[in-house]
Amino acid sequence: MVNMTTFQQQCYRIVTDSNLSAKQKTNNLALLAENHLPYVELDNQTEQALSERVICDMYEGHAPYKPRYVLPDYSLFLQQGSTWLELEPAQDFDDALNMLTIIYHHVPSVTGMPVYLGCLDTLLLPYIGNLSENDLYQRLKRFWIMLDRNLPDAFMHANIGPADNIICRLLLRIDQELKQVAPNLTFFYDDNLTPESLLALAIGSICQTGKPHIANYNLIANDFDETGFGVVSCYNSLPIAGGGSTLSRINLKEVALRSKDSHDFLTNTLPHYCQLQLKLIEARSKFLYEKSHFFTNSFLVHENLIKPDRFAPMFGIFAMAEAVNILQEKANLAGRYGQDEQAQILALKITEQLADFVAQHNVTYGWHNKAMLHAQSGISSDHGLTPGVRIPYGEEPDPVNHIMSVFAHHKYYRSGISDILTIDETIKNNQTALLKICLAAFKLGMREFTANVTGSDLLRVTGYMVRLSDIANFKAQGSRTNTTVLGHEAAEDRSGFLHRQPRVISHEQNMGNY
């Protein structure tokens, strides 16, 4: 193209892309425009750490004008209606579904679509009225299809449980029947409230579709207040009526490479980069709160559906495995992360120190003036870097040893952590085995239990789902679902995850490609 500026050429490439939908193009154009603004103001050291990608801003954009993850109080919305949306309070089940359908379109997030749909059974139970099981089934099934078709983003996440009820059971059944990529689903398990038969239903669903994730309700609830929490996007636990304002993450591998040994890592380099990440978080939050007017402008705030002080910045880390392996090598120790006891002790020490740092430092804008520690599960540009504190792909021990080597980390990562267990298809004939493992994992203190059962078309990419058949078709036809685009890209990743194990890493913004 002659006489176009670089910016115009980038726009042109997006506009003329043969696979992106019009909406996907609009989103990419918007992000491109945002990234032509100057970056929020940073000091030199922080800027350098960011440009060297020792700390990473998740490519959220140069000038954050919406929180990363928003978790509105949908229950309040259904009770009070909305002045801004001109809606009366919900009178019945159809009202409730209709109102949710409407509000989802007005909930911003980093993906441009809602990442949280609410704890749907709790939300909808008060509106059942005289509807029969079949009436509910028909309505919920249409609703589920609507979600997948209208909001094609697999970071969109619904919660159900922990108590046994008809809506919870119907949604598990419908999700299993439809085998859709969206929405993603977390089932809350509470050993006091959830009957084993209901957990068994969820486990059966995992064997068919890889969904739901099962969350250890009591353990997570301890980290929140009575307003509650939601599990959104991929394994992020955040306050309801609030959310995650921004997410930055430290690449622990890069920190290890810049350290003489594990002592230097723990006493000098890690604290240094923790400080820089805190500065990055401060700068980004300040722009969001002070310049973007999101929190003064949004009807969600005016109508009390979200509260500015219930948003926490997420203090992320990743590549623990690589960091520990590098530090082990520097000490001439052969034991690898996930396999060796000494390596696990070092890893836990790192986690404890991170948790301590986050607890000791205040942020200007944050829930209780704190950031929340997060084991971040990866984006597709992470080559040779393992998400969060997971064990590297292909090095995982059997599921039981897998759980035993990682569970101790789970209590520290208050805004989310994940490990994906790969389970052979033979489990389908013996689902009690998976149930037993899940219960034991929770007893040990796992925050979330996530299993990929091999052989299904639905495939987990970090935390969200893609369909293998969609990935195969994508190049030729494009895809309706945003995350299939990302999954396709991750599947083409040089590590060749798809050829090894049915799982790949994620990518939440594909800006880097234009």
Add this chain to the structure above:
Amino acid sequence: MSKTWAIINKILPFSCVDGPGNRLVIFLQGCNFNCLNCHNPYTISLCQNCGECVHNCPHSALSFENGKTVWQANLCQQCDICIKTCENQSTPMTYRYSVDDILSVIRKYLPFLTGITLSGGESTLQLPFIQQLFTQIKNAPDLNQLTCLIDSNGYLAVQGWQKVASVMDGAMIDLKAWDTALHKYLTGRDNQRVKDSIRYLASINQLHEVRLLLIPQQSDLHNKVAEIAEFLNSLPDKPNIRINAFHAHGVVGLAKHWQSATQQDVERFASELQKQGLNQITLPSVYLV
């Protein structure tokens, strides 16, 4: 005195195919069958200390000391070159575990476990060890909720089963062929004692499962449905049946070129068994063709 240690090939803390729920499976080294279709022939013999494998180990995990092949697990990279070298259907990579050692392994994994399954090789070749282990599990208040199963080729004599009957919860028995001569060709032994084991275990309500391995054109199970059904229907209770589909992956020698059983083969066989009134049939969840 009962034997308090065993030669063990492997311990898996997660198995969903060796009995109900999640099971810790202990694979004992050594087998008295020599099946043409064996998927892990290195479990058949005990190491004869010939030392052949030592020179080939690329990680110096093997050495030869005082006439014995010594394996150092911490140096081993599990490359399996020693197994490929061995001409005696064995492996130097085995462990000697005492009953106490096993009990501490079980305790380590306890919250995850529904039970214990002893497999092989052929685990019943080390029956006194099994008897000791199961007795101690049943006598330990923290362990006695675990079910104790034996996965066996069924060649153990009835007197052998009687020794463990009071401390085990059941056995899974493979019936590899119906015709005795064919069974001998496929495994090296006839199947009279296998059928006796099935009958005896059923009579004391300890037949957890009969496993039928379908090998197209090699085994005769699919041609002897009437006879098999008559036999199984004569047992006091209708047994659980698991149909396994033969696949050639990992098989060495003659059987490498045998045809795999397809889903269609297995389903046809299952439906013929069902017509004879056998209803508790588990089919494979995966077919490797």
